[in-house]
Amino acid sequence: MSTSLAGQLHAQERISDKDVWRQDDSRSSPSGGELAEKTPHPRTWKYHFPDGAIGIRLRTDPPGWLKPTFERLGRLLEMPANWDSYGAVPIDPYRVLAALNLLVLLMRDDTPAPAVVPTSRGGTQLEWHTRGIDLEIEALSGHRLVVFFEDSSSGEEWEGQVSMFDLGRVADYISRLSWSARAEGP
Amino acid sequence: MEATLPDFAHPPVVEVFLAVQYEPLTALRTPQIGLLWANYRDRFPTIEEHPPLTPMIERFGVTGPPRGSLRLEPLESLPVPRCWFLNEAGTELLQVQQDRFVHNWRKVGTGDVYPRYEHVRGTFEDELVRLEDFLRHEELGVLDPNLCEVGYVNHIVAGAGWETHGQLGEVLTVFDAAYSEAFLPEAEEAYVAARYVIPGADGQPLGRLHVTVDPVYRREDNRPMLLMTLSARGRPDGDGVDGVLRFLDTGRQWIVRGFAALTTERMHEIWGRCDEH
Amino acid sequence: MDGYADDPTIRDDAVLWRRVPVDPIHYVFDQNLGRVRPSSAAFEDSPDGTPMSVQLAQIVAETGRGPEDVLVGYHGFALAAITAGLSRGCRQGVARAPLPDEPAHAVVFGTKTRKIRGRLAKGSQWVIPPSSLPEQPAGS
Numbered sequence: 074m075s076t077s078l079a080g081q082l083h084a085q086e087r088i089s090d091k092d093v094w095r096q097d098d099s100r101s102s103p104s105g106g107e108l109a110e111k112t113p114h115p116r117t118w119k120y121h122f123p124d125g126a127i128g129i130r131l132r133t134d135p136p137g138w139l140k141p142t143f144e145r146l147g148r149l150l151e152m153p154a155n156w157d158s159y160g161a162v163p164i165d166p167y168r169v170l171a172a173l174n175l176l177v178l179l180m181r182d183d184t185p186a187p188a189v190v191p192t193s194r195g196g197t198q199l200e201w202h203t204r205g206i207d208l209e210i211e212a213l214s215g216h217r218l219v220v221f222f223e224d225s226s227s228g229e230e231w232e233g234q235v236s237m238f239d240l241g242r243v244a245d246y247i248s249r250l251s252w253s254a255r256a257e258g259p
Numbered sequence: 260m261e262a263t264l265p266d267f268a269h270p271p272v273v274e275v276f277l278a279v280q281y282e283p284l285t286a287l288r289t290p291q292i293g294l295l296w297a298n299y300r301d302r303f304p305t306i307e308e309h310p311p312l313t314p315m316i317e318r319f320g321v322t323g324p325p326r327g328s329l330r331l332e333p334l335e336s337l338p339v340p341r342c343w344f345l346n347e348a349g350t351e352l353l354q355v356q357q358d359r360f361v362h363n364w365r366k367v368g369t370g371d372v373y374p375r376y377e378h379v380r381g382t383f384e385d386e387l388v389r390l391e392d393f394l395r396h397e398e399l400g401v402l403d404p405n406l407c408e409v410g411y412v413n414h415i416v417a418g419a420g421w422e423t424h425g426q427l428g429e430v431l432t433v434f435d436a437a438y439s440e441a442f443l444p445e446a447e448e449a450y451v452a453a454r455y456v457i458p459g460a461d462g463q464p465l466g467r468l469h470v471t472v473d474p475v476y477r478r479e480d481n482r483p484m485l486l487m488t489l490s491a492r493g494r495p496d497g498d499g500v501d502g503v504l505r506f507l508d509t510g511r512q513w514i515v516r517g518f519a520a521l522t523t524e525r526m527h528e529i530w531g532r533c534d535e536h
Numbered sequence: 537m538d539g540y541a542d543d544p545t546i547r548d549d550a551v552l553w554r555r556v557p558v559d560p561i562h563y564v565f566d567q568n569l570g571r572v573r574p575s576s577a578a579f580e581d582s583p584d585g586t587p588m589s590v591q592l593a594q595i596v597a598e599t600g601r602g603p604e605d606v607l608v609g610y611h612g613f614a615l616a617a618i619t620a621g622l623s624r625g626c627r628q629g630v631a632r633a634p635l636p637d638e639p640a641h642a643v644v645f646g647t648k649t650r651k652i653r654g655r656l657a658k659g660s661q662w663v664i665p666p667s668s669l670p671e672q673p674a675g676s
Contacts, residue, residue, distance in 0.1 A: 083469040084410040084490040085312050086354060086361045089274040093414070093475040093486055096448065149560055157557050158610055159589055160582045167283060178321050188564040190575040194583045200575060202566040209576060209650055214282050216405035221576075221650035225568070232650050236405070238494045239464060241320025 120147030127170060129177070138176075138186035145189040146173055149197060161193035171212035171237065172197040179244050184251045201250055208246050222246050264512060265519035268531030271487075272373050274412035277383040278354075278361040279495075279503045280315045282403040284394065287357050292342050295355065295393050299386065303344035303353055311341045311356045315406045317492045319456075319464045353386055360387055376511055380504070387500055407466075407503050409510040410490035411518070417483040419529050424448035424474035424483055430526055431472060448474035457493060457513055466493015466506065468513045470521065489514045540587065540645045542629035548621030551593035552630070552642065553606060554578065556614045558666050563614070566658070574616045574660055576653035587645035592632070593617065593663075595640035603663045615664040618644075622659045626652045 116135065119128045120143060127147060131139075149164040156163075176187070176199070187199040198211040205225040213219055216237045223230045235242055287295075296306055341356040350371055354361035362383040364374060391402055421429040425445035428434045434451060451472040459465035473486040491510025495502035519527070519536075556562050556574045563574045581587050596606060603615050620630045628646035635641045646652075 083471070083492060084276070084408070084412070084488050085315070086276045086278045086359075086363065086408065087274055087410060087412050087488065088276075088352070088363055089365050089412050089414075092273070092478055093484060094478055095473065095475050152560055156560065157562065157578075158555050158613065160584055160586075162583050178318075188561075188575070190562055190564070190577045191560050192577045193580045198575065198577050200564055202564060202568050205568060207568065207654060209654070211577075214403065214405075216282065219650065221654065223651075223654075230651070236494065238317060238405070239319040244320050244322075 118143060120144060120150075122147060122150035122166070124150075125166065127166065127173070129173065131177075136180065136182045138180060138184065142176060142186055142189060143173065146197060149189070149191045152191060156191070157193055159193060161191070162195040164191050164197060165195040167215045168196050168212040171215045171218070172199055172210075175199070175210065175212070175218070175237070175240070175243070179240060179247045181248070181251050184247060203250070206250055208250060210243065218243065220246070224249075264515050264534065265527075265532065265536065266534040267527070268533050270373060270530055271413040271415045272366075272411050273414045274363060274365040274410075275373070275376065275379050276361055276363040276408075276410045277379060277507050278315075278359060278408040278410075279387065279402075279404050280359050280406040280408075282405065283358040284400040284402075285357065286399040287394070288339050291397065291399060292339070292355055294397065295390070296342070296344060298389050298393055299344045299353060303346050303351075305343075305345040305347070305349075307343040307345065308340040309343060309354075311338055312354075312359055314358065315408060315492060317406055317467060317494075351382065355390070360390055362386060380507065380511075383507075384500065384504060387503070391500065402500075404495045404499075404503050406492060407495055407506045407510070408490055408492040409507045409514065410488065411514050413485075413487040413489075413518070414477070415485040415487055415526070416477060420523075420526050422483075424485075427451070427472070427474075427485070430485060430523060431521055432523055433521055450474055455513075455517070457491060457509065459496065464493075465496060466491055466510065468510070468517055470517065487518075489518055540629060540631045540633075540643060542624070543631050546592070546620050546630050546632070546642070548619065548624065550620040550630070551617050552590040552620060552623070552644065553593055553596070553603070553663060554588075554590050554616050554618065554660070555607070555610055556616050556666075558612045558614055563666055569658065572662075572666065574614075574657045576650065576657045578616070579618075579648065579653045579656040579660075581645075581648060587643040588648070589633075590618075590642050590644055591638065591640040592642050593640075599639060607664065614662065614666045616660040617663045618656055618660045622656065626655050628652070 117128060117130045118140065119126045129143060146169050150166055150169060152164055154163055155161060185201060185203055187201055190198045190200065192198050192211060196211045196213060198209055201208045207221070207223040209221040211219050213234070218235050218237065219233070220235055220243060221232045339357050341354055343352050343354055345352040349367050350365060352363050354363065362379065364379045366373070394400055394402065415430055417423070423445070425447060427449045428436050431451065434449065436446065453470045455468040456464050457466045457468055468489065468491050471488050475484050475486045476482065477484045491513050493506055493510065496505035496509065556578045562578045563572055565572050579588060582589070591606060607613055607615060623630055623644045628644045631643050631645065633641050633643045
């Protein structure tokens with residue numbers, strides 16, 4: 074009768090909760106105790122850069138691509154202005170966070186690790202060039218991405234902006250990268 | 260469309276809020292928020308500081324178990340606070356932080372009457388435009404909205420139509436204690452959470468309607484109560500402030516119609532339903 | 537693009553040089569091509585809106601310099617080459633834009649979609665390659 078939507082915090086902005094109180098929380102989920110023992114302890118990594126730190130907290134075992142990608146992305150935040158000798162601006166930490174967020178959301182354990190390159194306007198570009206597929210994703214802001222996809226085997230091609238609100242297209246492209254990787258075998 | 264919306268003479272609503280989230284305005288720091296207050300001070304003379312809200316998230320197209328979370332920690336030891344600007348009566352406030360602007364109406368005294376959505380929306384629009392003007396004048400950045408939320412908080416107090424938390428079916432149409440076997444007694448309490456996809460005109464998801472019903476107690480007299488919160492959260496439906504307002508209007512319709520669909524006709528009578536339906 | 541016109545005196549086979557940072561890594565191992573090449577991000581216009589800067593290899597040679605001289609003062613950079621013809625094939629124009637301290641300076645102007653940047657990157661060749669392979673698998 075109760076559908077748990079834990080993690081789907083809504084209505085954070087409300088202010089009237091002080092007028093009510095709840096029964097003391099013995100009504101945790103039916104198997105809460107057992108699940109808590111079986112769930113791995115969350116693990117946290119931090120990358121410190123000159124103006125702060127980015128932290129990632131994982132509930133699952135970290136896939137192989139995560140730590141090196143996380144460090145490469147963090148390294149971008151140490152770049153000074155004009156790092157490309159053509160007037161590039163420093164990398165925006167919110168755009169690095171968006172790129173990381175995207176990977177944590179969509180990468181599977183068998184997805185190839187992306188190349189991570191900075192862009193002259195302060196963005197972060199993730200690239201895959203493998204098995205006939207070219208996929209490039211740049212975080213334009215915390216919530217907006219630009220995507221380029223080309224599959225030489227099918228001739229399919231797409232370039233445009235997507236919002237972090239609806240990642241269906243990007244999820245499909247990344248899954249095809251993984252599917253392609255699996256289909257070819259070792 | 261407005262003429263067909265459910266309407267109640269005595270709705271159980273105790274709070275309504277309208278919110279917009281935008282790309283972080285990193286130049287909008289505590290001193291600048293103090294300057295901003297000067298634009299609101301005549302109507303909202305009281306200021307309070309609170310910890311900032313975590314970012315709103317609403318996502319489609321992603322399946323699979325949640326893996327983890329990320330955060331950005333600025334070097335400064337103190338985050339920029341969320342500031343409340345309150346009116347004299349304490350019934351209306353604005354909440355401002357680097358990536359969020361919220362307008363709340365709340366019932367404070369028993370005599371306070373819900374001023375209706377049009378009033379709350381009008382204040383939200385006026386004050387959001389005022390924020391835009393301030394940002395432009397002080398060269399602190401441009402509002403780039405990415406999510407909006409409208410919420411209604413209802414206190415459904417026991418004693419009218421229901422008495423105990425186990426009688427959730429007297430209030431909600433979706434809760435029916437029609438057990439397949441006569442064994443269980445009345446539930447001590449029950450709570451419900453549901454969400455519904457709000458489609459856009461283009462067929463793509465515009466957002467979600469979130470509904471939660473929690474068994475609680477009223478602090479002043481320990482009366483059993485149901486805390487029914489409905490919020491619609493989604494992407495702006497167009498550019499700028501107009502796009503934000505378009506989503507909020509759509510969200511509000513979903514909330515009002517959803518509230519009527521989820522609650523029983525008996526409760527509608529108690530609340531004085533007065534639209535033609 | 538405003539203020540620039542394609543210069544027909546720059547032949548299609550004219551070689552244009554572009555500096556590519558090694559730190560941060562601005563090149564990838566492209567498994568589809570089987571080689572290391574610059575990222576498409578190395579072929580953007582400047583953030584201030586000015587078009588992509590390059591150096592005309594012929595002018596560099598005419599001033600008695602070579603590729604290594606072009607990288608003096610740019611420690612940690614590689615050098616990649618594209619042709620004017622490749623640029624024009626990607627709907628770009630090429631114009632001379634000599635600077636007081638660099639007579640070989642030119643610009644490649646025009647809208648650079650992701651696809652176009654990728655074409656430029658894939659069509660480039662190393663003049664001075666990165667001193668080592670990229671440490672990352674680069675999407676392979």
